[in-house]
Amino acid sequence: MSLRLRADAVVLDIEGTTSATRFVVDVLYPYSRARFAALLTERAGEPEVARAVARVREVTGEPDADAVRVEKTLNAWLDEDRKETALKTLQGLVWREGFARGDLVPHFYDDVVPALRDWHAAGVRLYVYSSGSVAAQRAWFSSAPGGDLLPLLSGLYDTENAGPKQQPESYRRIASATGVAPGRLLFLSDRAGELDAARAAGWRTVGVRRPGEPYFARGAGDHAEAGTFDAITVVRSGG
Structure with missing residues (x-):
């Protein structure tokens, strides 16, 4: 099943979403x-x-x-x-x-980097919101196999500069910082509680469900679901 969504920006979770939790x-x-x-x-x-x-x-x-x-x-x-x-x-x-x-090389699912490049090329802004620190996020994306992905990203958020991931206020804070209207922000995560919090703040949401990930069996609640990033087409709101 493929999804076609209108959004001006995509906010990415890392563990279980862009990358394997087992690697972490x-x-x-x-x-x-x-x-x-x-x-x-x-x-x-x-x-x-x-x-x-x-x-x-x-x-x-x-x-x-x-x-x-x-x-x-x-x-x-x-x-x-x-x-x-x-x-x-x-x-x-x-x-x-x-x-x-070079002791560590970060893991990304095969469908992630091509999708990020496509979305960025289409004018969609990309952000990261992870419980891992901004320093870890910056190191992670700059050391990606195949090249530095930081130029694709417009901002990085963690629990220190945004707040806990299952609280709607954290998502309101990110929306304010990015200047993107909540209804034009799309959040991708494998955890229903995080998706619930983002939706409560007015965001659009998709649960990313990858077999083998810790939250796969729990599902994404009543949120739209995708098994891979290449099943998600993001079109800018004005497009």
Whole structure:
């Protein structure tokens, strides 16, 4: 089944939507886990690291937590797959360096990059909204197999600059920042709760359902569905 939708901009989720969740869990999580200790001890004075550590201490209620204690907390959050901003920030720093060194190569489903190029060529603006930090998103898309995809993107949003992904206010905030009317924004995600929040903010929505992904069996609620990006045709509202 194919979908033809009018929108001026598409906002992309990453895990389960553009890319396989298993890659994040099986490759990226262990990579960051192995490098948290060095990050926390060798780069503690860097502002971004210091802010994230302060946030960990605030969330846990342990203002005097040392690097060892903070690392244990981060690893526990990893085990829980917790979408905590401080964790995502520190992961993003580690992954960015891993992508830059060539240790890591991000995963994209085969149908994603051609669709992104087609939509961009048609004048549709592209954005990313992921629980992964903006730093991680930038590293992810700049290191894509086949070339840097950042020039295709008009903006990156995470839980720090937009807010939690299952709250309508986060989507209102993104709409305001992009200057695109809510009814002309299309959100693609594999999670019904996120799609519900986007629709509550006036957005158009499509649930991306890929076999093998964690939320596949749960479905997309009453949202339109697509199994691949090439099943979605996006036409600008004025087109």
